[in-house]
Amino acid sequence: MILNTSVRSRISLNGGWRFLVVPEGNTSPESACEADFDDSGWRTVNLPHDWAIEGPFDIKLDGATGKLPWRRQGWYRKTFTLPATDSGKRIFLDIDGAMANSTIYLNGKKAGGRPYGYMPFRTELTELLNFGGENVLAVHLNTAKWGSRWYPGAGIYRNVWLVKTHPVSIGRWGVHIQTPEISDREGTVTLDVTLENRSDEPVSVRVQSMVYEYGPDAQPGKVVGKSASCTLSIPPEGSKVAAQKVAVPSPKRWELTDPQRYLSVTEVFVQDRLVDTFLQPFGFRTLDFTANEGFRLNGQRVAVQGVCMHHDLGPLGTAFNTRAFERQMEIMKEMGVNALRTSHNPPAPEVLEICDRMGILVQVETFDCWRWSKTPNDYSAWFDEWHERDLGDIMRMARNHPSVFMWCLGNEVNELESPEGIEIVQRLKSIARRYDTSCPVTVGSNRPQASINGFQKHVDVFGFNYFPAYYDVFQRHEENRGRPFVGTETASCISSRGEYFFPVFDDFRGRPSGGYPGRSACGSDDVDEKISRGTGGDFQMSSYDVGAPGWAATPDYEFMMLDKNPAAHGEFVWTGFDYIGEPTPYNDDMTNLLNFSDPEKQAEMKAEMNRLGNVNVPSRSSYFGIVDLCGFRKDRFYMYQARWRPEWPMAHLLPHWNWPERVGKVTPVHLYTSGDEAELFVNGTSLGRKKKGEFEYRLRWNDVCYQPGELKAVAYKNGKKWAEDIVKTAGNAARLSMSADRVRIAADGYDLSFITVRVTDQDGTLVPRTHNTVKYTLEGPGEIVAVGNGNPNSHESFQSTERRVFNGLALVVVRSVKGRCGTVRIRAAAQGLECAAITLRSGMGVETSEKNEK
Numbered sequence: 001m002i003l004n005t006s007v008r009s010r011i012s013l014n015g016g017w018r019f020l021v022v023p024e025g026n027t028s029p030e031s032a033c034e035a036d037f038d039d040s041g042w043r044t045v046n047l048p049h050d051w052a053i054e055g056p057f058d059i060k061l062d063g064a065t066g067k068l069p070w071r072r073q074g075w076y077r078k079t080f081t082l083p084a085t086d087s088g089k090r091i092f093l094d095i096d097g098a099m100a101n102s103t104i105y106l107n108g109k110k111a112g113g114r115p116y117g118y119m120p121f122r123t124e125l126t127e128l129l130n131f132g133g134e135n136v137l138a139v140h141l142n143t144a145k146w147g148s149r150w151y152p153g154a155g156i157y158r159n160v161w162l163v164k165t166h167p168v169s170i171g172r173w174g175v176h177i178q179t180p181e182i183s184d185r186e187g188t189v190t191l192d193v194t195l196e197n198r199s200d201e202p203v204s205v206r207v208q209s210m211v212y213e214y215g216p217d218a219q220p221g222k223v224v225g226k227s228a229s230c231t232l233s234i235p236p237e238g239s240k241v242a243a244q245k246v247a248v249p250s251p252k253r254w255e256l257t258d259p260q261r262y263l264s265v266t267e268v269f270v271q272d273r274l275v276d277t278f279l280q281p282f283g284f285r286t287l288d289f290t291a292n293e294g295f296r297l298n299g300q301r302v303a304v305q306g307v308c309m310h311h312d313l314g315p316l317g318t319a320f321n322t323r324a325f326e327r328q329m330e331i332m333k334e335m336g337v338n339a340l341r342t343s344h345n346p347p348a349p350e351v352l353e354i355c356d357r358m359g360i361l362v363q364v365e366t367f368d369c370w371r372w373s374k375t376p377n378d379y380s381a382w383f384d385e386w387h388e389r390d391l392g393d394i395m396r397m398a399r400n401h402p403s404v405f406m407w408c409l410g411n412e413v414n415e416l417e418s419p420e421g422i423e424i425v426q427r428l429k430s431i432a433r434r435y436d437t438s439c440p441v442t443v444g445s446n447r448p449q450a451s452i453n454g455f456q457k458h459v460d461v462f463g464f465n466y467f468p469a470y471y472d473v474f475q476r477h478e479e480n481r482g483r484p485f486v487g488t489e490t491a492s493c494i495s496s497r498g499e500y501f502f503p504v505f506d507d508f509r510g511r512p513s514g515g516y517p518g519r520s521a522c523g524s525d526d527v528d529e530k531i532s533r534g535t536g537g538d539f540q541m542s543s544y545d546v547g548a549p550g551w552a553a554t555p556d557y558e559f560m561m562l563d564k565n566p567a568a569h570g571e572f573v574w575t576g577f578d579y580i581g582e583p584t585p586y587n588d589d590m591t592n593l594l595n596f597s598d599p600e601k602q603a604e605m606k607a608e609m610n611r612l613g614n615v616n617v618p619s620r621s622s623y624f625g626i627v628d629l630c631g632f633r634k635d636r637f638y639m640y641q642a643r644w645r646p647e648w649p650m651a652h653l654l655p656h657w658n659w660p661e662r663v664g665k666v667t668p669v670h671l672y673t674s675g676d677e678a679e680l681f682v683n684g685t686s687l688g689r690k691k692k693g694e695f696e697y698r699l700r701w702n703d704v705c706y707q708p709g710e711l712k713a714v715a716y717k718n719g720k721k722w723a724e725d726i727v728k729t730a731g732n733a734a735r736l737s738m739s740a741d742r743v744r745i746a747a748d749g750y751d752l753s754f755i756t757v758r759v760t761d762q763d764g765t766l767v768p769r770t771h772n773t774v775k776y777t778l779e780g781p782g783e784i785v786a787v788g789n790g791n792p793n794s795h796e797s798f799q800s801t802e803r804r805v806f807n808g809l810a811l812v813v814v815r816s817v818k819g820r821c822g823t824v825r826i827r828a829a830a831q832g833l834e835c836a837a838i839t840l841r842s843g844m845g846v847e848t849s850e851k852n853e854k
């Protein structure tokens, strides 16, 4: 069914921009804002675009923000024509996100801009346009004046649209939908429709809303309800809100397993002529945040199995790509994730659409700081002037999405323990209430004191960043009766995929927090000499999942505290995916200090930081991810899967079994399983059956002596065989193999195929310690847009046709070419190895969900 949306149009403005990044030390060409500026020497790029991901990496730049050259000034220019027939319409430029401090010019005149780089913002162009002629847009960005604790990316990194409306139309995010009553028989939908009249006459408008079924393919189905039509008179240059109500019989709920949605279609008529049609998807769901019985979605208890994620898309940088984010969520869902915290800023609008569609709850976060800064030039500089508008816009963008279930008003803000903190949170909460009353507000608090000092009374759900030992203290505090809480940030376990260091530190169970000794023995070839608690040489972290910074904890400890405190609503693990920047513990700056309020701990960290400051630390991305930067699963993926998907039969052994230097040496074996018991066999000999004890989340055989061959675990659940895993010693590296997440992609110039490259022995077993360089060639209508391998220290470019594998794996990302269908063939070759190839098909209207990889 095609709805009449002809009055309003939204055209992508992503294609064909001229771009210049101002080299360090050069002055920005200020005349680039002029219409007649000669930009013919500039590059042409398509948006979304992140200029910094191109690199090069610079070891001297700070690791906290990724060692990439994002601190610069940049210019984007685009020339476009508008037909004379558009004259009389209102024309807007909608930028979903530009990093940062943007100024927008049209035909040489300043038209708008926005400091906060995560904001979607609208600029009205109507008055400055040449209708029937050429127009020049120029966008200036300045990230040199932007403070961040992680890699923020740089550029117009989200989608850009040109929106045309009648002078009488519905405003931006102009339909606010609420579902105040939901029963099996009927659901009530209220729609507050903001109508704007930009004509110089008063107008009488008639408004009516319909509700349609709305399938997962985002296509409207049949009409299920209709409002009465109402008529309003709007003064010239004025605006009014029309209140509409629709009853929907037998509403289907938005559930995590079956995320049903509806579509409201609001039509606006002036003298019986249709002037605007506004589509707004929404859903029916109820949210209850209880003090003693956790969180309930549609009346059913749901444990929040969440992950925090920064906005970068690994080797693709921050340039938003729908498929790249969807793939991230597919991998997270496979692990059992049901919630996302958009740390520490508002997401791209498509993130919310995808989470709506996939049944993932979203905690929308707003700011990483308030008035007190964390890093020079951060949002604190803008807070006073902009917080009201920014918060309001974030909420108006996100509030109709059924996936959105909580607002996080700040992350670890420094005001937490001060009276100013209370004053600000009260203010933010009162602003938030103007826009939404259906979801609670929280703040991610890393100061346990704030859970008992009065601050906690000003949020609806208390958010603990770490300190799970306080879950109990919080509940016992007499003023906290009736107050719900959630782990807004948990664990922070750090590891590198496929790296294991010996001896293995083994008192992680039950310890309140992790802790790692300083960097040491780097560059040493003797693995045994490397540090036990998880840090290793070459700036890697052990994948035995035993390392966590001082403020944090292992997953085991967090699970235990959640199990001991069943009133908790669940957790958001730091983090689902690795992200660019913040390579704790190998930060070479002072970022870590921010995580400690204790002066003694701060001093200790400062000494450590000073020590690190004297060496060239290569680390440029995080070790926190449960999967690496490429989306390859680290071991603890299976630890979370075992807990979050207990009915999924699964067993996962670690480490790999290729240790020629360890023959006869103790090499502990750990098993993550959704079973409750398991037996381990080494080369066919049983090492005994072990049962998980109370608060035990992994099984360990600590005395295994390494011999090459085969490790096999047989897991049991309730006494019955449940799952098994086998890890074999691989032979010599002999060949490459390739597999794609999707072998059919859409020829739209955005769609992606993520191809995993493996180094295997002759029999196809992954050779786990290989680092061969792989070269790619591509034929057909496709482009290699990124390569990666998940090594947090690699300074090889993400934009190349070759890449070393890291511990046996590498990734190559192929993008379709708009309008060009056909077969795309990618070949991978490495010296001394049999090469591999894979064929993709890029087409129009193809079924793009075909997969050949689990």
Ligand code: GAL
Pocket (backbone or CB within 6 Å): 411, 412, 446, 465, 489, 492, 549, 552, 574, 582, 584, 595
């Ligand atoms: C938290 C902070 C995050 C990240 C994390 C690392 O304190 O909110 O942004 O820095 O620590 O553990």
